[in-house]
Amino acid sequence: MxxxxxxxxxxxxxxxxxxxxxxxxxxxxxxxxxxxxxxxxxxxxxxxxxxxxxxxxxxxxxxxxxxxxxxxxxxxxxxxxxxxxxxxxxxxxxxxxxxxxxHLPNMPHDGIPVGPDEDSNEEFKKVGTIPTFSFEPKAHWDVAENLGILDFERGAKVSGARFVYYVGLGAQLERAVYNFMLDEHMAEGYTEILPPYLVNDKTMYGTGQFPKFKKDVYQINNEDQELTLIPTAEVPLTNYFSDEVIPSENLPVYVTALTPSFRSEAGSAGRDTRGLIRMHQFNKVEMVKFAKPADSYAELEKMTANAESILQKLGLAYHVIKLSTGDMGFSAAETNDLEVWMPEQNIYREISSCSNTQDFQARRAHIQYRDDEGKLQYVHTLNGSGLAVGRTVAAILENCQNEDGSVNIPEVLVPYFHGITKITKENAVPFRKVLKK
Missing domain, CATH: 1.10.287.40 (Serine-tRNA synthetase, tRNA binding domain)
Structure with missing residues (x-):
């Protein structure tokens, strides 16, 4: 606010x-x-x-x-x-x-691109080599369904459109990706937290989701209270210190969490109807920081670098863009988006947003610290995806695919697969033969 x-x-x-x-x-x-x-x-x-x-x-x-x-x-x-x-x-x-x-959005930080939408965003970094193939690369959903490691049909049968089953080495790939991310973030000084997945209205208000975006969430009503399934771990992580004064000597505070995210995707009909890009339920590793105002923009660059490091170690090509005033999220004052290369679509797709909200969320959630003169001041809060796990899996499936339909496992993930270096039809799903019968 x-x-x-x-x-x-x-x-x-x-x-x-x-x-x-x-x-x-x-x-x-x-x-x-x-x-x-x-x-x-x-x-x-x-x-x-x-x-x-x-x-x-x-x-x-x-x-x-x-x-x-x-x-x-x-x-x-x-x-x-x-x-x-x-x-x-x-x-x-x-x-x-x-x-x-x-209902007022945050003030945009000085110097960010001014424009009404994503067409005004500015690329300021491009990293990695876009892969070339001797064959026509397939979409990640085709690669995965051919291997049997993603099952959208049964996901729709059980829950509806935009839900999926990860199966066999598909589930192991998802688990390897988020464990790798958590390990990397903890090595950078983040404290891992396992937060609640259901939060109250006050908590949603604190990070700016309510009241403006109430239509975009899933809510559970009971006799005691109305609770919301979190759309991102940013919500419970940022509100960890709500209505509190953080000791100045503890700042900055870094926290990270793996959680599912639940989004109704209101208004997204017809967009990304296939694959993992736009799901109602997906896993995400989130980074959140609490910082003194003078340090927050340096912390934003560090957070962006933390997310970039994951893509670099996975060997995925990406670029970084500065979002325009019209494309930023409601609570953000400045946002760096990371977009990973997707070969089948021949474009970059968003995989992380790292934002500084300045004191916008802290005012709503009443998160403060005492300055050098002992006066109460609002902290600056930052958040970033490190990364969206499903989209990372999609990028690996597309960028690491082979002509025979197999998928090479990025080297940094091999230890999480106990030595398996490639997903093939033979090793992908142990019960495949049972299913065929």
């Missing part, structure tokens, strides 16, 4: 910068009007409460002097009624103000 005090100090600047993110200046004018009304109501009710205290003292004095206090009592009742009326209006105005503030 943005700081209304800073917004009021330079409203034109906020209007100009937020317009780059699709927010109309009139939306900010409405917020300023509500804030003015809210502040005036607070002033009115405080004055009336002070008056009520004075009248109460007059009543006490009258009673001690055995004088009539009827007029004073009537006046106090009238003041009390007026206070109740203003408080009710104040609650309504405050709710409207907070709702409008909650």
């Amino acid at each position: 943005l700081d209304i005090k800073k917004m009021r100090q330079d409203p034109d600047h906020y209007k100009e910068r937020l317009a780059q993110r699709g927010t109309q200046p009139a939306d900010l004018d409405a917020i300023f009007e509500l804030d003015d009304k809210r502040r005036n109501l607070i002033k009115d009710t405080e004055e009336l409460k002070a008056k009520r205290n004075d009248v109460s003292k007059q009543i006490g004095a009258a009673k001690r002097n055995k004088e009539s206090a009827d007029d004073a009592i009537a006046e106090m009742q009238a003041v009390g009624d007026k206070i109740n009326q203003i408080d009710q209006e104040l609650n309504e105005v405050t709710e409207q103000f907070q709702d409008r503030m909650a």
